[in-house]
Amino acid sequence: AQSVAQPEDQVNVAEGNPLTVKCTYSVSGNPYLFWYVQYPNRGLQFLLKYITGDNLVKGSYGFEAEFNKSQTSFHLKKPSALVSDSALYFCAVRDLRRNRDDKIIFGKGTRLHILP
């Protein structure tokens, strides 16, 4: 069964510092991996995805994520955090072997606080 874990409920980072939000996954086959962000009282917004190819994926708002197959991880990163990055971040995975449906499994979310 596919699953995704975000080991940190909350991450605090000072503004201007690099940030990392961790995600690990488990699938039977090869994964499709996604990061979404949710601002207060809003729906989820797509940030970036890994399908195939380069392990370093660049996305919206200066975010990037690194796919590591051996560690089954897909950590979200940003070189310099902004206060406006404070939000709830979700990692998600889809198992390529599931041909019949497009079900994506979401992690529980990590709340990112950027401290001014």
Next chain:
Amino acid sequence: DSGVTQTPKHLITATGQRVTLRCSPRSGDLSVYWYQQSLDQGLQFLIQYYNGEERAKGNILERFSAQQFPDLHSELNLSSLELGDSALYFCASSEPGTSGTEQFFGPGTRLTVL
């Protein structure tokens, strides 16, 4: 703006009642997904429809049902409501035919059961 619309934005009702949440996907998207987000359970996948047919089922209670109509809008019906059904309900849609496509989320319907 994702292009996915949901109505109503807020819904307050009593236990035992029935409500209907509505979702219109982005133009051209054939898949519609429903999710429930609560503080203790996180984001839970409920059900997926593709071009009018049920495609995948998640943790959807028997008291809940959904359908997708020929114009591709979808409705989520919640009946015999309980206090624990209070949550944010999101609809998402995605493009047809591409396995790796991302989902686009609507703004959500906040359901409060009193």
